[in-house]
Amino acid sequence: MTDTLLHHRGEGPASAPPLLLGPSLGTSYALWDRVAPELAVSHRVIRWDLPGHGGSSPDLIRPGATVADLAGLVLALADALGLERFAYAGVSLGGAVGLHLAVHHPGRVSSLAVLCSSAHFDTGNGSKAWEERAARVRAEGVEWLAANADSRWFTPGFTVPGLVEDQRRADPEAYAACCEALAAYDLRAELPRIAAPTLLLAGREDPATPPAHLREIADAVPGAALVELPGASHLAPAERPEAVLTALRGHFDGERGGARRGMAVRREVLGDAHVDRAQERQTAFTARFQDFISRYAWGEIWTDPTLSRRERSMVTLTALVAHGHHEELAMHVRAARRNGLTPEEIGAVLLQVGVYCGVPAANSAFAVAQRVLAEEP
Template sequence: MTSPALRPILLTAAADAATGSGRSKPTIVVGPSLGTGAAALWGSTAALLAERFTVIGWDLPGHAGAEASEADYTMAELADAVAALIAALRAEGAIAEAGEVPLFYAGVSIGGAAGAQLGHDHPGLFDGISIICSAAKIGTPEGWAERAELVAAAGTPTMVSGSAERWFAPGFLEEHPQAGTALLHVLQNADRHSYAHACRALAGYDLREELGSITAPVLAIAGAHDAVCPPADAEALAAGVADGRAAVVPSAAHLAPVEDPEATAELLAAFFGSLTPRSGSAPAPRLPGDPYDAGMGVRRQVLGDAHVDRANAGVDDFTAEFQEMITRYAWGTIWTRDGLDRVTRSAITLTAMIAGGYWEELEMHVHAAVRNGMSAEQIKEVFLQSAIYCSVPAANVAFKIGQRVLAEYE
């Protein structure tokens, strides 16, 4: 047996080794499930994570065009191959060196099992691990041996029908035929011997008695409809590791990142975001569902990345809790509400800034109003209304600020 050679699949914008562009973002290494490829499985979720994370996937040998494996390997050897891949990416400058920015892992099914094995065999390599639609032990050794023998003899097309039933929640293939078909094509075209090698790796995989040695924070995610690795498996993982929690994606079965990219990305962003240190202070503890991450997303949409990045760069121990508060409550619980559209919220906010005489904030929110779709005519009407109900002198200052900001866009 020997560790297979893995190839990286860049799922978000590449880092520039010469300038370091993109290297300041935390990196998430994502793993596939058996029979799928990283791009087809993770593409939609990676796109949702791209603003905050660099996402790099890997493919199993013989899957999605990757080089076939020549011999059986164990899950420990697969984990070693992922660790070797990370070392190679660091040597190439594709991702930051250890300790520069956080490095995370997320994997589905066999990719999730590889994540558990990595946490066990390579402590300290990852700052956090998400094990998705997986378990500390999957199936039985006899079942995997039988499948390996069948596929080695008859090919992966024998798995397509059964996998379509196991992989997806009821109705998914009818509603999302393109996404489902792309994954099933990867399965049908996978190298049969490589698929069998992966089956035999799973046959020997069992970390149930060794979960306590995994010290990296773990988020175990299950699909509510998953018959292969049901939610109880995620709960057992979370309970068994040193620092674990579990979550369920209600709409998913066995391939959560493609079945519900939004829910999967939200869970991962919240979990990995809670483990990402701020400059000059410790990370804030946040659990999945915390409005902070939704608030940060809206804050960036409304105010722009440049403004938010400047604000975050200035955070220190004195201001950190205030910044957390406004992101969590102003942006995460008010601006995310459905009751008013963003143009209306901008109109209300402009009026409040004029009434309070908060001129620096008014300038920022004129920019935000334009980003939210307000026209110059609508902004003028808000200022005219404010002249009557706030004061003419206040509206006079507002018009000067608005004129200056709108001229930048013209």
């Protein structure tokens, strides 16, 4: 990290669709600890810290800052990481940043999820409450906020000590500047401009941004969906990670259309039994590779209409024989039969391979194919 960029953590394959995760005021990217690793199975997840929070320098923000300033820091981070377009999910202030990006930088945001947030953080007396909090933090520090963090963030009896410690360690001046950004923020009139697919998640027991705030956004953003999470207060990803993960996976699944198509084709070509066995053997270590195969090999190459599946089977058999991948060859002899090749056509392919790859390679391939074809009823 440098002092010119927000502190951040990257997870997931670099080739996967990028997804940025924004935190709530007073917390670090640890807010996403129970959600981000699962999202990283199918996305390149980048979670970031607010200025003066977690590992981000307090010098990245100044008094009188705006949500637009914070959005600019997020865009600078995305640019530094080479992310031209990305999905985005954010909590509270992090959600406000996402709304601003979707309104003012629509070309950058492919899909948006806003959690426990608002288009305005008016507590009933305009911006005065946030200005008063900023002044008190500058005068007294943030310990008093840490002392009542549980009641502001979680349902009774629940806590996450690490997040409360994040509040205690936040830089007072940077925290105060973030409060001033919330005081000046009101995006209500601009919400209809959001074109990105948008999901709103509300904690039913959230006193800071109750469901009515998320409903207001959902009513204004074309096509937006609203989900209320029972048993969740303001920091839903920490308190109800399973529910948040399910909702985000469903929403961002559009980013993984290739994976869905690929899995369907994979089953059609290789058979349900083979794919089910592969899924059962999948571990956290292999999950990203399995996703890579589904998205690229099956979701893009095998779905390309330029070649028929029969033709792709012929090419695949040739490549597998040439490289001596006999276990894969057996699997794709079965696949070739599903794709319509007759035993005679498979034999013709192997003869062709024998001419160009050598008799020993063809000899081994014929043995594998004969064993597989003998399995047929």
